[in-house]
Amino acid sequence: MRRSGFAGTAKVLSILSIFIGSAFSQPRVRQPFRVPGVPGYVLLKCDFHMHTVFSDGNVWPTVRVDEAWAGGLDAIAITDHLEYAPHEKDVKRDNNRPYEIAAGDASSLGLLFIRGAEITSKMPPGHINAIFLQDANRLRTDDWRKSVDEAAAQGAFLFWNHPGWNGQQPDGVSRWYPEHTDLLEKGRMQGIEIVNEKEYYPQAHRWCLEKNLTMLANSDMHDPVETTYDEAAGDPRPMTWVLAKTADEAGIKEALLSRRTVCFWKGNLIGREEFLKPIFSGGFQVQKDTITIRGTEWASVPIFNDSDIDFHLSSNGRADGFSVPASLTCPANKVVLLSVQGQKDHGTGTRVVRIPYTVTNLWVAPDQGLAVEISIYCKFIK
Ligand SMILES: [Zn+2]
Ligand SMILES: [Zn+2]
Numbered sequence: 001m002r003r004s005g006f007a008g009t010a011k012v013l014s015i016l017s018i019f020i021g022s023a024f025s026q027p028r029v030r031q032p033f034r035v036p037g038v039p040g041y042v043l044l045k046c047d048f049h050m051h052t053v054f055s056d057g058n059v060w061p062t063v064r065v066d067e068a069w070a071g072g073l074d075a076i077a078i079t080d081h082l083e084y085a086p087h088e089k090d091v092k093r094d095n096n097r098p099y100e101i102a103a104g105d106a107s108s109l110g111l112l113f114i115r116g117a118e119i120t121s122k123m124p125p126g127h128i129n130a131i132f133l134q135d136a137n138r139l140r141t142d143d144w145r146k147s148v149d150e151a152a153a154q155g156a157f158l159f160w161n162h163p164g165w166n167g168q169q170p171d172g173v174s175r176w177y178p179e180h181t182d183l184l185e186k187g188r189m190q191g192i193e194i195v196n197e198k199e200y201y202p203q204a205h206r207w208c209l210e211k212n213l214t215m216l217a218n219s220d221m222h223d224p225v226e227t228t229y230d231e232a233a234g235d236p237r238p239m240t241w242v243l244a245k246t247a248d249e250a251g252i253k254e255a256l257l258s259r260r261t262v263c264f265w266k267g268n269l270i271g272r273e274e275f276l277k278p279i280f281s282g283g284f285q286v287q288k289d290t291i292t293i294r295g296t297e298w299a300s301v302p303i304f305n306d307s308d309i310d311f312h313l314s315s316n317g318r319a320d321g322f323s324v325p326a327s328l329t330c331p332a333n334k335v336v337l338l339s340v341q342g343q344k345d346h347g348t349g350t351r352v353v354r355i356p357y358t359v360t361n362l363w364v365a366p367d368q369g370l371a372v373e374i375s376i377y378c379k380f381i382k
Contacts, residue, residue, distance in 0.1 A: 031232050033072035034308040034333075036282025038275055041243035041260065044074040044252060048116065048131055048240060049161060049193070049218035053091045054098045055080035055118070057222045061102035065111055067224070071231035073239065075112035075252055077131045078102065081120040082140045082147065095136035112249055118161065119147045123168040124177035127161040128189070130154075132253055148188050157256050158183075159191035159216055164201040174203040184211065190257060195238045195265040196220050197228075202366035205270065209365060214256050215271060216240045217263035234308065234332075239264045243275060267310060270363045276370045280359055283307035284330060290377040293322055293342040301338040301376060305330040313357040314369075320353050321346035321380055328357070342380070350379045 037043045050064055051057030059067075061078055068076045078098040085093045099115040106113035116131035121144035130139060130151035138154075139147040151158055160183075163174035183189035191214030194205045208215045219237040221228065229237045243260035244251035255261070262271035262279065269276055283306050291299040299322075305311060310332050317326040322340040330336045355374040362370040 028066070028070065030070055031072050031234075032308075033236055034306075035241070035264075036279050036307050038243050038278045038282075041245065041255075042247045042251070044112070044242045044244050044247060045072060045264075046075040046112075046240045046242050046252065047073055047219050047221075047237060048077045048114070048159075048216060049079050049118070049129055049196070050076065050221045051080055051118075052078055052098050053087045054078075054093075054095065055084055056086050059224055061098040062105045063224065064098075064221075065102045065105045065109065065113065067231075069109040069111050071225065071229075071236060073111070074247070075114065075242070075249075076106075077114040077116035077129075079116040079118045079129050079131065081118050082136070083120045095140065099136070112247075112252065114249060114252070117151075119144055119151070123175075124179040125160065125183060126163060126165075126168055128183075129159050129161050129193075130156040132156050132249070148183065152186075152188055157191070157253060158189055159193060159214065160189055160204075161193050161218075162196035162199065162201075162220065163192060163204045164199065165196065172199075174201045174207075176207065184213075190214055191216050191259075191261075193218055194270060195263050197238065200265060200270075205363075205366050209272075212259060214259045215261050215263050217265050217270070236264070238266075241271075264309075268361045268363060269309070273364045273370065276359075276362045276364060277372070280311065280362060280370060280372060283309065284311055284372075286374060286376075287335065289375065290379070291340070292379045292381065293340070293346065294381050296342045296344060298339055298341050301340065301374075302335050303330055303338055303374075304335045305332055308332045310361070312360045313372075314360050315355065315357045319355040320351075321378060322353070324355050338374070340376075346380045348380050348382060350377060352376070353378045 052061045095117050114131050115133045117136040119128040133156050134154045139150050141147045164172050166172050192204045193216045194201055195217035197220045217238040217240050229235050241262040242252050242255045244255040262275050285304045287302040287304050293299050311330040313328040322342050324340050353376045357372050358369040360369040
């Protein structure tokens with residue numbers, strides 16, 4: 001996104017980065033980020049948009065790999081700008097070098113590493129990322145359409161970056177132009193970033209649902225990761241979670257082309273209901289689903305959140321026979337007690353009570369949380 005600043009410190013930072021990358025006195029550690037999976041798929045945590053000194057970033061390519069591994073990611077793409085290289089006095093202009101420099105490091109760490117580049121045009125169409133490239137330098141042309149055609153010829157997956165970025169849309173509103181229709185119709189745009197760094201674009205989210213496009217969330221980092229995120233302390237970057245059939249580059253590509261992603265951003269998950277539901281039920285575990293309610297007394301249902309993501313639930317406060325809290329937060333890796341109170345007219349006998357809740361930090365559409373039901377076997381007595 002950003003195309004300015006930090007030029008003066010780039011060289012110092014890159015030299016420092018090389019030093020850090022080669023002179024560890026402490027063993028390197030990786031912060032796992034535990035999230036429930038989706039049956040039938042491998043969930044891969046990915047970031048498909050970031051920069052290095054080969055465009056307007058301020059780190060050496062191997063640092064991107066080391067950061068991603070330490071932050072618990074499974075796959076990344078470095079996507080330096082093709083048309084913009086403010087460090088070129090110091091760093092040779094070559095859009096294949098970031099991949100070539102860092103591929104060995106990625107391989108030794110078991111991180112999947114994808115060759116990419118950012119086609120950096122004014123709006124419309126704005127910036128477009130091309131990943132799974134063979135030769136990024138061949139995309140450096142005098143016309144974004146030629147660059148996109150070349151990327152497509154190389155078998156790239158193409159997505160529209162930060163459609164509401166205020167550098168191109170001063171009011172922050174994402175707008176669809178005829179150029180985007182053209183890209184879509186020619187198979188030259190398969191996804192959109194609905195999250196870029198600190199921003200979420202609800203209109204782009206709607207377009208992905210309406211036009212059946214892949215949803216992506218990426219960091220677009222230019223500076224060292226710790227300047228923006230504290231991943232070791234549980235504050236991860238935005239990520240695209242890819243639901244792959246195989247944990248390799250081909251598996252990621254197939255999943256992206258099949259729209260199987262969930263976007264993680266600031267503790268929220270954004271995606272299609274069919275994927276958010278199993279992720280929720282994999283983490284949200286009712287530990288004891290049988291309770292007895294006598295009259296208007298209280299009873300508790302212990303719920304364990306077996307994941308590193310908090311779940312925030314809201315309801316209208318009522319179920320069949322008892323009242324429930326209107327809001328409930330299930331903190332990551334903790335047990336919370338759901339306290340319910342019998343209603344006067346609940347009757348007697350044992351029945352299954354389904355408590356309807358909305359998970360307010362799992363978004364199936366803009367302003368629409370995931371609807372779930374918690375089922376409880378309840379014995380009602382007078
Ligand atoms: Zn950009
Ligand atoms: Zn970028």
